[in-house]
Amino acid sequence: MLIYNTYTREKEEFKPIEENKVKMYICGPTVYNYIHIGNARPVLFFDLVHRYFKYLGYEVEFVSNVTDVDDKIINRAIEEEVTEAEIAEKYLNYFLECNQLLNALPFTSMPKVTENMDEMIQFIHELVERGFAYAVDGDVYFRIDKVREYGQLSGKKIEELEVGARIAEDSKKENPLDFVLWKKTDKGITWDSPWGAGRPGWHTECVVMIGKEFGGKIDIHGGGTDLQFPHHENEIAQSICMNGHSLANYWMHVGRLGLNNEKMSKSLGNVINVKDLIEAIDANAFRLFMLSVHYRQPINYTEENIQLAVKEWQKIKSTFEQLHLKLDLAEALDVEGEVVPEIENLMQQFTLALEDDFNTSNAITSLYGVIKEINKMTRAKASDAACKYALMTLQNMAYIFGFDLSKKRLTLEERELMKAWEEARKAKDFKKADELRAQLQALNVL
Template sequence: MTLHIYNSMSRRKEKFEPLAAGKVAMYVCGPTVYGYIHIGNARPVIFFDTVRRYLTVLGYEVRYVMNYTDVDDKLIRKAEEMGKTVPEVAEQFIQAFNEDVRKLGVAPAIHPRVTETIPEIIDFIRRLEEEGYAYENGGDVFYRTSKFDEYGKLSHQKLEELQFGKRIEVDERKEHAQDFVLWKKAKPGEIYWESPWGQGRPGWHIECSAMAHKLLGDTIDIHGGGLDLQFPHHECEIAQSEAYTGKPLARYWMHNGYIQINNEKMSKSLHNGVLVHDILERIKPQAVRMFMLSTHYRSPLSFSDDALKQAEQSLNRIQNAADNLRHRMNAAVALSDEDSAAVLEKLEETLNRFHAKMQDDFNTPDAITAVFDLVSELNVYMERPQTNLAVLQRAEAILSEMDAVLGILREEEQTLLDEQVEALIQERVEARKAKNWARADEIRDELAAQGILLEDTPQGIRWRRK
């Protein structure tokens, strides 16, 4: 099997071949940290974390960068509202972002900040100015889009046909309406840095070009982000970076679809976002991942509480199978029989289907179907009075391999270790035999308070965590 990725640039699936054998350089546009992230912000965070996970499972060494935009018009306004400085606001919401994504099972990344990259940004702009791709007017520096012949190649529009979004300002100081800001002159009272063009701060697009180049070099293997960033942000990144290096900015461009609520795109600017930290107060974080990955990343995703609850129910089915598997392994024995060989063969088939779907442009919904196929096969097998330890061990390894990609099973943050739980259960059994009902009830309540549920099975008492 070979990994294929849908490339937004070519608009077709392409065989994945990184620039350096065995290594992947990956850049994903991160948050502008002026508020708590909503569920729409969480989609690229979770999906591209899954991409990184799968590449790692395939044996690649992944250098994964997701930036923080910690200076911006919105941050300046937020700081004024809160009576704080821009760095104070940025730090507050960076910490909030880190806490939210940690709960969502997102592994740490390299997180550059704009404010820590100012010298590189200034040097980048000076080089573009020297090469004729940038010009200064009134303390602002603009990118000369007419000089970059391939402007529009990602969005597949001709320069004269491009429709400019809300973040592209029409300014009479521009040579052409489509030119965009590289350096913004500071207004009175605003945060600023000294530069060859006076006091100011970077424009939005140049920040990612400079951070990506600083940390990943001239050409990135995978550049990702939400579909809303394809134009103008990524289009402008390409123009800047390729004018600067003379090389392609990225080999593969990936864009996830929107999340919709009430048939409308979810965004902070529309004030219809549902905050992640609010959701995590009532829904398991693994269920949020399950919800996100149950729809193909390039398709729109419709958000609702019912959809989240359905994802949580589906997740519980998988988690219960994993818990039961652990329980049955305690009593399994070594067997050598043809039936076990047939079960093992079916388990391997589900793993192969899982990888086949993941390698087809990260088709996570069909990969999750393969997980359910494994669970169904496993549940039937575990109903037997006697099970083969080799089968259960292989099933556990396969389930672990799948979850290393999806990250949907519970990561234990336990106050009671497994051995302690087993010891308390045994003590409760002995208390019941001795008709010490008070102690038995006390242990039951203690376990329940720790989120431990007890179930009677033909193989004895089974326990699982909520």
């Protein structure tokens, strides 16, 4: 398997630190607002990564943090006249509900910043003690000139950054690029520390929680491209100083989602909340749309694009349901599948696409190929064993992509209704056939 590593800018063969185990971490939500569809892109992509590794037989430890203390959370709490904890709980619950509606597998754990404060204060204290950071008037800053590799992830040159940084230079800093590890403040919730009351800087949170959750270097660290700099760059800088490594062997970044060719942003107000969208369309169609473009490329949301995905999803769903019903009526859902070379070849193409840096666009082409082959098999009245193999292949593809393709088996009553419906159609008793069809539709059989 090849993964594009942002840190080296090359596709590299994936080699886990521990045999048959994958350790993954993605930067999670800052819970001050509703999750919008742009926020959902990394969630859906890394859910596919999670699923594919599980499909291959790996044990996957997948962690995502929760930033539950932040200036935005404090400001929202002031606006709504509630506590920061109430704001964080409200929007975290919304995030988790949306993940469930999107059929995302649960994370192994979701550590919160507020539950790891002692470890963060100790981490910052050690950076200061070892000369990698310094305190000034209750604030603590990280010395970036201690890290020779600074800029490796983002491809930014320190000299160019320094020119821009001087414009808004903080006179307390030794270097305009030094970033905050501890912020002195009396606004909102604060914690006592060796430097006075305050809160940790955002860039320290993930480094500390990765260390606590995994106990060392991890395989994959992911997030959106907007996090490459400064967030992930600053995570790496701290880890190099404290741990002697770049935190993860593979850094993966997901491209932005635009809305009608414009940047989607809460601050700009041009967002579509996840729940609002999936109340209007099938969540599976949204998944199909989001995974139709390679994860490193930007994707543009338009009404035309999403409606195309709705139509394509309906074809996938309809093909699955018809094949499932055919096998169920023949009482052949439990027969052993018989390999169909065309289907087998398409599954091989599907996995080869995912093995090449998770090329979901090419994998979807193989999925559509399976749909086409199943429809041909149905017309040709292929054997039950061949149809069962095709059904299993489609179910495996659906699992990896996170599609919720499921259909319950027919009950005795439903079998009798199907039999009566077929007899009415043969007898050309259209009135009775229509009545029976309506009953079957109400039972979600047809």
